[in-house]
Amino acid sequence: MQTIDLRGVGCPTNFVKAKLALEEVETGETAQILLDDGEPVKNVPRSLKAEGHKLLGLRQSDEGHYVLELEKVEE
Amino acid sequence: MSNKPVSTKIDLSNLKAGGFIKERGKDLFTVRLRVPGGRMSVPRLKKIAEVAEKFGGEFVHLSVRQSIELININFKDFDAVVEELGEATQKVASCGARVRVPVACGGCEYNPNGLVDTQKSALEVDQKLFGTATGHHKFKVAFAGCPFDCPKSATNDVGFQGAIYPQLDKDACISCGLCAKNCVPKAITMGADNKPVFAEKPCIWCGDCAKVCPTGAWSEKKRGYTVRIGGKWGRNPLVGTLFATFLPEEKVVDFIAAVLEWYKAKAESLGRIRLGDVIIREGASALLDHLRKQFPDNAVAATIPPQVIETQVGIRS
Missing domain, CATH: 3.30.413.10 (Sulfite Reductase Hemoprotein, domain 1)
Structure with a gap:
């Protein structure tokens, strides 16, 4: 599973980076995206959902950042 | 040769709906155009620019209620301005004791x-x-x-x-907690079972819970x-x-x-x-x-x- 580390990247650059990184992921594959607490975790999952991807889970890590797991859906 | 003054002819029915507003000084008016909801098609915008260039001053004014105002229009040009704008599609906006453009x-x-x-x-x-x-x-x-x-x-x-009034499908919830995190008025908190608990009173019906929910467990009950x-x-x-x-x-x-x-x-x-x-x-x-x-x-x-x-x-x- 590919990990896309977007910690330290602000909105909306993090979303654009996630989109670019997901272009490299095969349809149907899962990827995990690391997001900072605050605005990034509020905005990015919602935007990726609107892009049509299937969000599988979201949990907060012990270090405080969030790990979003999603399945890439064909564009 | 006659010295009789030339009288200006204006269709006064154009003034009835309002939208012609007197400016400082002589003969000049502002023509307030109707732009409901602030949405303006690009072809219409072009047309307005042409009319403004021909009859108006060097700029237009964007009013605080989303209309476009043509500035420095000579009252003698009222009819021509209305005609060229295409009255049917670009009615001038109202002023006075009337229902205004929303x-x-x-x-x-x-x-x-x-x-x-x-x-x-x-x-x-x-x-x-x-x-x-x-x-x-x-x-x-x-x-x-x-x-x-x-x-x-x-x-x-x-x-x-x-x-929107939110409703929760508990079975679809993955306990991520994003809804509680996003709920500014704190109407949603996470319960002991790690599922959201909704309190009706603080909710302002903003729908952030439904917007942010990764699985669609939160949805709208009414809108x-x-x-x-x-x-x-x-x-x-x-x-x-x-x-x-x-x-x-x-x-x-x-x-x-x-x-x-x-x-x-x-x-x-x-x-x-x-x-x-x-x-x-x-x-x-x-x-x-x-x-x-x-x-x-x-x-x-x-x-x-x-x-x-x-x-x-x-x-x-």
């Missing part, structure tokens, strides 16, 4: 925050109620697509704010407008108060018409008085009871009069 945010078609189609509502109100004489004072309407309320709906005579009435700004500002909730979009025109009917009747012989001041005189329940007859499902149980804003300048008796 203001709206971008709505929900492209703006991810929008909960209702404010553009559609603004257009419908503009088509059906624009220019209606109130007999008393101006009458302003605004549509906000969500409770973030960029258009400041409660500062209008009737202000609409898009809202409509939160309606506040009696607001105005200006010298003595009032903030409108709550009269209806979850008003269906298709009832907006009828609702405004019912408010207008009450305003016209109650303000009889009071002269130039805004709706909010009439509500303060008559009591908020008088208007609320009137609205409840026609909108029993949406009128609130009780309300308060428009709220006076203390401007701290000029002591009100």
Whole structure:
């Protein structure tokens, strides 16, 4: 599973980076995206959902950042 | 050769709807164009630019209520301006004691925050109620697509704010906690079973829970407008108060018409008085009871009069 580390990247650059990184992921594959607490975790999952991807889970890590797991859906 | 002065011919019916506003100095007027909801098609924008270049000054003004104002139009050119703009599609906007062009945010078609189609509502109100004489004072309407309320709906005579009432499908919930994290008024907290707990009272119906939910476990139970009435700004500002909730979009025109009917009747012989001041005189329940007859499902149980804003300048008796 590919990990896309977007910690330290602000909105909306993090979303654009996630989109670019997901272009490299095969349809149907899962990827995990690391997001900072605050605005990034509020905005990015919602935007990726609107892009049509299937969000599988979201949990907060012990270090405080969030790990979003999603399945890439064909564009 | 005759020395008889040449008289100017103007179609005065063009002036009746208002929108021609006298400027400082001689002969010059501002022509306020009607742009309901602030949406302007690109071809129309081009046309307006052509007319402005031909008849107006060096700039146009974007009014605070979303209209485009042509500046420095000579009154002798009124007919030509109206003709060239294409009266049928680009009517000039009103001023005076009438229902004004409604203001709206971008709505929900492209703006991810929008909960209702404010553009559609603004257009419908503009088509059906624009220019209606109130007999008393101006009458302003605004549509906000969500409770973030960029258009400041409660500062209008009737202000609409898009809202959704949320509902949770617990089985679809993955316990991520994003809804609780995003809920600014703290209506959602995470319970002992790691599932969201919803408290009705603090909820402002913004729908952030449904927007942010990764799985769609939060969805809308109902949708409509939160309606506040009696607001105005200006010298003595009032903030409108709550009269209806979850008003269906298709009832907006009828609702405004019912408010207008009450305003016209109650303000009889009071002269130039805004709706909010009439509500303060008559009591908020008088208007609320009137609205409840026609909108029993949406009128609130009780309300308060428009709220006076203390401007701290000029002591009100």
